[in-house]
Amino acid sequence: MPLLLCLDLGTSAVKAALIDLDGASTAQATGSYATLTTHDGGAEQNPGDWVRAARTVITQLLGDLPDVRDLVALSMTGQMQDLVLQTAEGAAVHAILYSDTRAAEDADQLHAQLRDTGTSWNDLTGNLQDATSCAAMFRRLARTDPGAVQRARGVVFGPAAHLAHLLGCGLWCDLTTAAATGLLDARDRSWSAPVARAAGLEEQLLPALTTGVGQIVGRTDASAPDLLGLPAGLPVVLAPGDAAATTLGLVGLDVGEDYAYLGTSGWLASVLPASEGAGAGSSHHLALGSSDGSARTVLRISAVLAAGAAAAWAREALLKGATPAQADALLEDRERRDGRGPTGLLALPSIHGERYPVRDADLRAALIGMGPHTRGIDLYAAVLEGVAHALSHASEQCAPGGAGEGSRPLTVVGGGATSAPWLRILADVTGRPVRTVHGADAALLGCALAGADALGLQHRIRPLAVQEEGRIVDPEAPAVVGHAAQRSAHRALYSAVAQVRALSSKPSATR
Numbered sequence: 001m002p003l004l005l006c007l008d009l010g011t012s013a014v015k016a017a018l019i020d021l022d023g024a025s026t027a028q029a030t031g032s033y034a035t036l037t038t039h040d041g042g043a044e045q046n047p048g049d050w051v052r053a054a055r056t057v058i059t060q061l062l063g064d065l066p067d068v069r070d071l072v073a074l075s076m077t078g079q080m081q082d083l084v085l086q087t088a089e090g091a092a093v094h095a096i097l098y099s100d101t102r103a104a105e106d107a108d109q110l111h112a113q114l115r116d117t118g119t120s121w122n123d124l125t126g127n128l129q130d131a132t133s134c135a136a137m138f139r140r141l142a143r144t145d146p147g148a149v150q151r152a153r154g155v156v157f158g159p160a161a162h163l164a165h166l167l168g169c170g171l172w173c174d175l176t177t178a179a180a181t182g183l184l185d186a187r188d189r190s191w192s193a194p195v196a197r198a199a200g201l202e203e204q205l206l207p208a209l210t211t212g213v214g215q216i217v218g219r220t221d222a223s224a225p226d227l228l229g230l231p232a233g234l235p236v237v238l239a240p241g242d243a244a245a246t247t248l249g250l251v252g253l254d255v256g257e258d259y260a261y262l263g264t265s266g267w268l269a270s271v272l273p274a275s276e277g278a279g280a281g282s283s284h285h286l287a288l289g290s291s292d293g294s295a296r297t298v299l300r301i302s303a304v305l306a307a308g309a310a311a312a313w314a315r316e317a318l319l320k321g322a323t324p325a326q327a328d329a330l331l332e333d334r335e336r337r338d339g340r341g342p343t344g345l346l347a348l349p350s351i352h353g354e355r356y357p358v359r360d361a362d363l364r365a366a367l368i369g370m371g372p373h374t375r376g377i378d379l380y381a382a383v384l385e386g387v388a389h390a391l392s393h394a395s396e397q398c399a400p401g402g403a404g405e406g407s408r409p410l411t412v413v414g415g416g417a418t419s420a421p422w423l424r425i426l427a428d429v430t431g432r433p434v435r436t437v438h439g440a441d442a443a444l445l446g447c448a449l450a451g452a453d454a455l456g457l458q459h460r461i462r463p464l465a466v467q468e469e470g471r472i473v474d475p476e477a478p479a480v481v482g483h484a485a486q487r488s489a490h491r492a493l494y495s496a497v498a499q500v501r502a503l504s505s506k507p508s509a510t511r
Contacts, residue, residue: 001020001021001070002020002021002070002072002457003018003019003020003026003065003070003071003072004018004019004020004021004071004072004073004075004447004448004451004452005017005018005058005061005062005071005073005074005075005230006018006019006075006076006077006444006445006447006448006451007054007057007058007074007075007076007077007078007160007163007447008076008077008078008242008245008443008444008447009050009054009076009077009078009079009158009159009160009163010078010079010242010443011035011079011097011099012032012033012035013030013031013032013033013053014030014031014032014033014050014053014054014057014078014159015028015029015030015057015441015443015444016028016029016030016031016054016057016058016060016061016444017029017061017441017444017448018061018065019444019445019447019448019461021452021457021458021459021460021461022459022460022461023445023448023459023460023461023462023467025441025444027061027064027065028061028441028444029056029057029060029061030057031052031053031054031056031057032053033045033046033049033050033052033053034046034049035097038102040102041100041101041102041131042096042100042102043096043097043099043100043101044094044095044096044097044100045082045095045097045159046095047084047095047159047162050095050159050162050163051163051166051227051228054163054228055227055228055229058228058229058230059229062229062230068231071230071231071234072235072455072457073216073234073235073236073237073451073454073455074167074220074230074234074235074236074237075214075237075239075447075448075450075451075454076160076163076164076236076237076238076239076447077160077239077240077241077242077245077443077446077447077450078158078159078160078241078242079097079098079158079159079241079242080098080157080158080176080177080180080241080242080243081098081132081134081157081158081177081180081181082095082096082097082098082134082157082158082159083095083096083134083137083138083141083155083157084096084155084156084157084158084159084161084162085141085148085149085151085152085154085155086152086153086154086155086156086162086165086171087151087152087153088153093148093151093152094141094145094148095159095162096137096141098132098180099132100131100132100137101131101132102131102137102140103131103132103133103136103137103139103140104130104131104136105140106131106136106137106139106140106143107129107130107131107133107136109139110129110133110135110136110139110195110198110199111129113198114194114195114198117194119194121182121195124185124186124187124192124194124195125179125182125183125184125185125186125192125195126179126186126285126298127179127180127182127186127284127285128281128282128359129182133181133182133183134155134157134180134181134182134183135181135182135183135195135196135198135199135201136182136199138155138199138200138201139198139199139200139201142199142200149200152205153205154171154205154206154207155171155201155205155206155207156171156172156173156207157173157177157178157180157181157207158173158177158241160238160239160241161173161174161177161207161238163228164217164218164236164238166223166227167218167220167221167223167224167227167228167230167236168218168219168220168221168222168223168224169217169218169219169236170207170208170217170218171206171207171208172207172208172209172210172215172217172238173206173207173208173209173210174209174210174215174238174239174240174241174244174289175189175209175210175211175240175287175288175289176240176241176243176244176286176287176288176289176299177240177241178191178209178287179285179286179287179298180241180243180284180286182195183195183196183199183201183206184287186274186285186287189209189287189296190209191203191206191209210238210289211289211290212289212290212291212453212454213239213240213244213248213253213288213289213290213291213449213450213453213454214237214238214239214240214289214291214447214449214450214451214453214454215237215238215289215454216235216236216237216454216455217236217237217238218235218236219232219233219234219235219236220232220233220234220236235455237447237450237451237454237455239446239447239450239451240288240289240446240450241286242443243269243286243299243301244286244288244299244446245442245443245446245447245450246269246439246442246443246446247259247269247271247299247442247446248442248445248446248449248450248463249439249441249442249443249444249445249446249447249448249449249463249464250411250413250437250439250442250446250463250464250465251411251463251464251465252271252463252465252466253271253288253297253299254271255271255272255273255297256271256396256408257270257271257408258270258271258395258396258408258410258411259410259411259412259413259439259465260391260410260411260412260413260414260426261307261412261413261414262307262308262387262412262413262414262415262416262417262422262426263307263308263414263415263416264306264307264308264309264415265303265304265305265306265307265308265309266303266304266306266307266308266387266390266391266414266416267301267302267303267304267356267391268301268302268391268394268395269299269300269301269302270299270300270302270394270395270396271288271297271298271299271300272297272298272299272300272396273295273296273297273298274287274295274296274297274298276298282302282355282356282357282358282359283300283301283302283303283356283394284300284301284302284303285298285299285300286298286299286300286301287299291453291454300394302356302357302391302393302394303355303356304349304354304355304356304387304390304391305350305351305352305353305354305355306349306350306351306352306365306387307349307387307414307416308414308415308416309351309352310349310350310351310365310383310386310387311324311327311380311383311384311387311416311422313351313365313383314379314380314383314384315327315380318376318377318379318380318383319376319377319380320376324418324419327377327380328419328420328421328422330377330380331377331380331381331384331421331422332420332421333377334377334378334381335421335424340424340428340476340478340479341428341476341478341479341482341483342385342479342482342483342485342486343369343378343381343382343385344369345367345368345369345370345374345378345379345382345385346366346367346368346369346382346386346486346489346490346493347365347366347367347368347379347382347383347385347386348363348364348365348366348367348386348390348493348494348497349365349383349386349387349390350363350364350365350366350494351364351365354494356390356393356394357390357393357394357491357494358494358495358498360494360498362498362501363494363497363498363501364497364501366493366497367379367382367383368493369382381421381425384419384421384422384425385425385429385483386490387416388422388425388426388429388430389429389483389486389487389490389491390490391426391429391430392429392430392487393487393490393491395410395430395432407431407432407433408432409432409433409434409435409465409472410426410427410430410432410433410434410435411435411436411437411439411464411465411470412426412434412435412436413436413437413438413439413442414439417436420473423436423471423473424473424476426473427473427474427475427476428475428476428479428480428482428483429483429487430475431475431480431483431484432475433472433473433474433475434472434473435465435470435471435472435473436470436471436473437464437465437468437470438464438468439464442464445461445463445464448461449461449463
């Protein structure tokens with residue numbers, strides 16, 4: 001039976017699975033690794049830990065495989081936007097993670113240097129650039145550790161590409177990851193020479209770019225048995241970075257597909273034509289590869305910093321520490337009493353600042369509209385509405401004032417998707433049917449899809465939203481109309497709260 005060995009090298013662990021051409025996972029394994037953080041905002045990992053964890057899970061999976069010849073490819077995805085310097089021997093000098101914030105000064109200098117040449121770094125890349133840009137990270141490293149930069153013979157931007165390099169495939173980067181580095185020109189999807197020069201990064205150090213959703217970048221060399229316990233000569237597929245691989249595994253990458261994530265944070269990810277994703281803004285715009293030369297597309301990710309975190313705060317602060325199940329029961333009682341529809345309150349869920357629909361680290365949550373009959377459960381429901389409204393600002397398919405008949409269902413994953421009342425709120429706010437699936441292994445399934453297509457295999461692997469029936473929650477027409485009437489007011493609240501905060505932070509006049 002042909003099997004794809006799929007690896008998802010995430011922020012804290014590698015997940016691995018053997019997936020057949022029907023999309024069934026025949027075996028899975030997980031191996032963890034540590035992150036070194038520093039008081040000044042540093043976040044690094046040891047690339048050797050990636051290799052050790054990958055070897056552990058691969059050995060575990062292949063140990064139970066009757067015939068290793070069933071393997072048709074190794075397909076890999078993982079965390080994006082890491083700066084990984086490679087030496088001539090293939091070892092990594094540094095692995096600085098996407099969450100490292102030590103390069104703020106260097107990011108400011110890059111903006112200024114490019115601006116002096118008439119170039120907007122944000123506009124060039126199609127994203128807002130800050131300390132987490134790999135270009136800024138490289139500039140900082142050249143300043144603080146020039147020896148490491150001098151020893152480097154190339155760079156890659158994540159653990160999947162690092163493993164591909166060690167296996168003899170050369171230096172590669174998928175388009176989705178490249179779009180997150182601050183080094184990709186969004187207009188022609190090539191490395192930007194002006195940004196690389198401003199960062200002090202020699203262009204010959206940059207990896208080759210893939211063009212497909214998944215792409216065969218080489219075959220494992222003679223080091224593969226000792227390095228990872230893999231046979232030599234196995235095709236290696238570089239799947240898109242984890243954001244795109246997850247989307248592929250959940251809903252696919254056709255234009256119009258989208259999904260919402262309700263975890264501690266939240267986001268809405270949408271596949272759009274590249275022309276609609278042009279220009280920097282509060283959302284992230286990530287290029288997507290194309291296997292058939294079709295029109296260019298982007299993955300737009302609009303991230304809300306507090307989704308489940310805002311709900312957890314509200315349960316503690318407003319419902320006396322109620323559990324999620326207890327809070328849902330109270331919401332059910334409220335709905336039986338008052339019906340579905342807006343609470344009449346407006347809430348910003350921005351307890352940690354915000355990234356979408358505005359980027360404002362100083363913004364804080366707000367609840368307005370309370371009256372003498374407002375109770376804690378009303379405020380809690382308003383917080384859930386606030387998260388739903390925040391996500392709805394990113395949806396291209398929200399019904400403007402009707403029930404959204406014929407709307408494409410919105411797939412929802414994450415811990416918040418277990419709350420039936422919250423799903424009803426999300427359906428009513430967006431005006432779309434809401435569909436839940438179990439998305440824990442979506443990135444691995446996306447790896448399998450990318451790998452099978454890159455190899456040209458006949459297969460029946462399908463995204464989870466196609467495979468699973470899940471639970472469908474339909475919007476209720478009067479509730480949709482009520483929430484639609486509040487959408488513009490909710491959007492205006494972000495600016496209003498920021499203005500009030502600015503006024504309150506001004507020093508009072510002395511007489």
